[in-house]
Amino acid sequence: MTDATKDDLMEATYRALCKHGYAELTMQDIAAESTKSKGTLHYHFDGKRDLLESFLEYLLTQFEERTETVPGGTPAERLHEFLEELLTPSDEDSAEEFRMAMLEIKAQAPYNEAYREQLDEFDRALHDRIAELVADGIEAGQLREGVDPDEIADFLVTVFHGAQTRAVAVDRSPARTKEFFHEYIDETLRVDGERDGAPSSTGEMDGSEADR
């Protein structure tokens, strides 16, 4: 399969998932969104699950490319940017539909080893990336020496999943979680954090936000 064909099919899968959700999705729906025929899809993929497995792999690659170089002059700034990016959809118009489809896929993971593996990889990639940025921040003297990059990363990945799940299950905007991420860096992780006497890591935004 050429790169162009792959991109075409993966983008068609994205659109079809947003339009139909995961449970109802058919190979025909995906073909309808692509420039290829249903026959071509079946030539390249064993079926919907096989195609979706490739799609999850593709998502991770896309995410890694998109976040390979995070803007920011310091590690703390890059951590802010990375976490902001994490909850910023690549396409705002289809964000809600895509989150819905992704939660369906996460719910399928226990029944589908290939999905589980892809989700594991994504989870690990997120974790490792955050841990690396936190470790850089400690080394640069911006973040507290006492914090454990692995623990922080594990915790922030959990918060990320929580924000996505609540957006789908109870229609709560992930915007508040973005705020939390920024406050957490500024107030809990930074050596010059303002926690003493200031609001906790989930308190209201304060002046430190403006300095970013």
Next chain:
Amino acid sequence: MTDATKDDLMEATYRALCKHGYAELTMQDIAAESTKSKGTLHYHFDGKRDLLESFLEYLLTQFEERTETVPGGTPAERLHEFLEELLTPSDEDSAEEFRMAMLEIKAQAPYNEAYREQLDEFDRALHDRIAELVADGIEAGQLREGVDPDEIADFLVTVFHGAQTRAVAVDRSPARTKEFFHEYIDETLRVDGERDGAPSSTGEMDGSEADR
């Protein structure tokens, strides 16, 4: 429907969900787990969705009863207990299966108004309960004055959903999130929190744990 019949059907629904998952669940599966006939189920409920809606309502009532009085001599102790309880399944043997079924139901919420409403109520009940315990803690002088009970509660409910989702999607134990909850209370919320120079709210457990 008598209370006994209701309890029988709701417990049967719990067992059937754990056994078959949500997507594949049929009224017949639920009848098979109960002492009632499929006819009785259809007499009381319009179908699987109607029954599941009652089941979600039942879960909330059960949870509220179970946590109505939280043990603990102080508000901070009760907050510890409540958050511990939140991630402690009522039946350890079926915990994983039940979490799987609940994630399927959360993923269905955008397609099913009745589920969405029940999940909203659960979310709000959790939020309000936590906010109340935090407010009590502030009033008792145990928790920092600067923290906002609503913000803290919103944040902790997000973390709760994240722990449940990751347990299903990537097989990560919620035990680490329990630890986080306890550390968060002791190190971030408490007026005598040990954050300065100590590990962050997601750092390793320290002596404060032993005092609870």
